Amino acid sequence: MGMEILQLKDVSLTLNENLILRNITLDIWQGYVHAVSGPNGAGKSTLASTIMGLEGYRDISGSILFNGENIDGLAVDERARRGITMAWQEPARYEGLLVKDFLLASSRSKDLALIRDTVSSLGMNPDTYLGRALDKTLSGGERKKIELASILVNEARLVLLDEPDSGIDVESLERIFEAIGLLKKRGTTVILITHSLAVLQQADHAFLMCHGEILDKGKKDKIIRYFENKCIPCGHKNIPDEWEPVRGR
Amino acid sequence: MEDKSILVAELLEASRIHTRIHDDPEVAYLVVLRNEVIGLKAVPGIEVVPREETDGVDIHFTVQEGVQISKPVYLCFGMLSAEGKQHIKLNVSIQKNARVNIFAHCTFPNSGGIVHRMDADIEIQEHARYSYYERHIHGPDGGIEVVPRAKVILNEGAYFKTEFELLRGRVGLIDIDYDCRCRAHSVLEMLARISGRGDDTIKIRESGHLDGEYARGVLTTKIAIRDKATAEVYNTLTASAPYARGHVDCKEIVQDQARAKAVPIIEVRNSKAHITHEAALGSVDTKQLQTLMSRGLSEDEGVELIIKGLLS
Numbered sequence: 001m002g003m004e005i006l007q008l009k010d011v012s013l014t015l016n017e018n019l020i021l022r023n024i025t026l027d028i029w030q031g032y033v034h035a036v037s038g039p040n041g042a043g044k045s046t047l048a049s050t051i052m053g054l055e056g057y058r059d060i061s062g063s064i065l066f067n068g069e070n071i072d073g074l075a076v077d078e079r080a081r082r083g084i085t086m087a088w089q090e091p092a093r094y095e096g097l098l099v100k101d102f103l104l105a106s107s108r109s110k111d112l113a114l115i116r117d118t119v120s121s122l123g124m125n126p127d128t129y130l131g132r133a134l135d136k137t138l139s140g141g142e143r144k145k146i147e148l149a150s151i152l153v154n155e156a157r158l159v160l161l162d163e164p165d166s167g168i169d170v171e172s173l174e175r176i177f178e179a180i181g182l183l184k185k186r187g188t189t190v191i192l193i194t195h196s197l198a199v200l201q202q203a204d205h206a207f208l209m210c211h212g213e214i215l216d217k218g219k220k221d222k223i224i225r226y227f228e229n230k231c232i233p234c235g236h237k238n239i240p241d242e243w244e245p246v247r248g249r
Numbered sequence: 250m251e252d253k254s255i256l257v258a259e260l261l262e263a264s265r266i267h268t269r270i271h272d273d274p275e276v277a278y279l280v281v282l283r284n285e286v287i288g289l290k291a292v293p294g295i296e297v298v299p300r301e302e303t304d305g306v307d308i309h310f311t312v313q314e315g316v317q318i319s320k321p322v323y324l325c326f327g328m329l330s331a332e333g334k335q336h337i338k339l340n341v342s343i344q345k346n347a348r349v350n351i352f353a354h355c356t357f358p359n360s361g362g363i364v365h366r367m368d369a370d371i372e373i374q375e376h377a378r379y380s381y382y383e384r385h386i387h388g389p390d391g392g393i394e395v396v397p398r399a400k401v402i403l404n405e406g407a408y409f410k411t412e413f414e415l416l417r418g419r420v421g422l423i424d425i426d427y428d429c430r431c432r433a434h435s436v437l438e439m440l441a442r443i444s445g446r447g448d449d450t451i452k453i454r455e456s457g458h459l460d461g462e463y464a465r466g467v468l469t470t471k472i473a474i475r476d477k478a479t480a481e482v483y484n485t486l487t488a489s490a491p492y493a494r495g496h497v498d499c500k501e502i503v504q505d506q507a508r509a510k511a512v513p514i515i516e517v518r519n520s521k522a523h524i525t526h527e528a529a530l531g532s533v534d535t536k537q538l539q540t541l542m543s544r545g546l547s548e549d550e551g552v553e554l555i556i557k558g559l560l561s
Contacts, residue, residue, distance in 0.1 A: 077545060077547050092536040097561070
């Protein structure tokens with residue numbers, strides 16, 4: 001399908017003596033929108049945190065290659081400088097920090113005009129928002145869009161978006177999807193972490209994850225079918241009782 | 250003895266308010282160098298009566314009833330020498346329906362052994378508004394003790410806002426003690442923003458007593474300390490009247506071997522009153538920092554930006 005920008009080889013992660021990621025092997029192709037989907041507790045966000053190298057998520061077995069380079073053990077900022085960034089499901093709040101300063105810090109070009117255009121493209125008036133603090137006076141949805149703006153101006157090569165529709169209203173959701181489209185148009189590789197069909201529809205390619213494992217992969221329509229049937233039978237506790245604990249693919 | 254105009258210029262320049270004062274004839278100001286009044290200009294509706302004393306100045310400051318001063322009033326207290334003592338006694342009366350914003354610049358750019366003490370008695374009469382923005386400039390190595398004390402009475406419908414901020418230089422020792430009594434429908438807002446390092450010591454004791462119906466008060470403290478600096482914050486807010494509302498908020502970011510302590514005391518003596526408090530002390534929030542690092546900032550750059558926001 002294309003060149004791999006990110007490869008996970010047999011990656012496992014244990015947190016608090018619980019095996020959270022189990023021998024994950026996957027390839028992420030450059031310039032495509034990928035989705036990692038699955039039920040709550042599947043390990044999707046943990047996978048994103050592991051790829052980003054967040055504190056507490058770096059002590060893995062297996063290896064992670066970005067652009068062919070092994071990035072195991074690299075800190076978050078070192079991975080970011082190589083071109084990986086991430087948007088959290090619930091963005092951080094910063095007391096007193098202005099949206100403008102946050103976006104300038106996130107921006108690779110430090111171009112204020114570009115920042116203003118980006119904020120506008122997400123349906124927000126830059127004159128209103130750039131001077132506001134990125135704190136609890138902004139709604140969750142507003143902070144989500146500001147964080148997405150920070151991703152857009154960061155100009156990373158690989159973007160992890162954890163539940164990008166979380167806390168977002170219907171109108172704003174269209175803007176988020178447009179932003180994902182813009183990232184793809186720029187040639188940015190995107191990994192969507194989601195359990196939402198609407199978000200999954202934005203992907204070119206998807207992985208189905210459950211209980212810390214990748215159960216299947218393929219074009220999004222294939223993975224969507226699992227969701228239309230609620231999921232696939234397996235032994236994980238998320239599966240309704242009446243289903244047989246048999247893993248079928 | 251140096252020419253006074255030169256001293257005034259030096260002190261105002263150090264305070265960075267030189268042009269703001271001299272370019273606008275409607276701006277009132279008082280400039281005190283140690284115990285000497287070296288600049289004074291009042292505007293209609295304001296009375297400023299300073300009396301020089303051995304180690305400072307005793308000032309009576311009045312805004313007359315109904316007078317609303319649109320331009321800020323500048324008070325500049327300072328010393329250009331490295332050592333010495335300055336004791337400012339401030340008696341403030343903001344009469345009914347009056348309004349004034351004070352910018353108090355306390356400037357000690359060469360501090361090495363300075364003691365700056367302020368004792369203030371402030372009465373804000375019915376429906377008057379008084380805002381006091383205290384901006385400090387210290388020398389780069391500390392060597393200063395700053396001890397502001399104030400007793401404040403807010404009469405019915407009065408408004409009092411105070412902000413304390415260290416703009417430049419080292420803290421040295423800052424020991425703030427404000428006590429405010431708030432009558433019905435009055436509003437109290439106190440904010441301190443300070444960054445300490447080295448062996449700086451920060452002590453803040455702020456009290457608000459919401460004695461009247463619908464009185465409101467917010468005490469906010471934002472501190473960042475590093476190295477071996479210490480910070481102790483004792484904020485007290487009491488409510489003894491129906492519909493009094495208040496909040497105490499203390500955030501302290503602690504790095505290195507610095508030590509922080511916060512003791513919020515909230516007390517409610519009326520079942521229709523309500524007070525809340527929030528305190529967070531310790532390291533920089535991990536999620537905030539990791540988000541910034543995921544944009545390519547180093548850990549130090551991320552911490553600096555978070556602290557800049559906190560103290561802004």
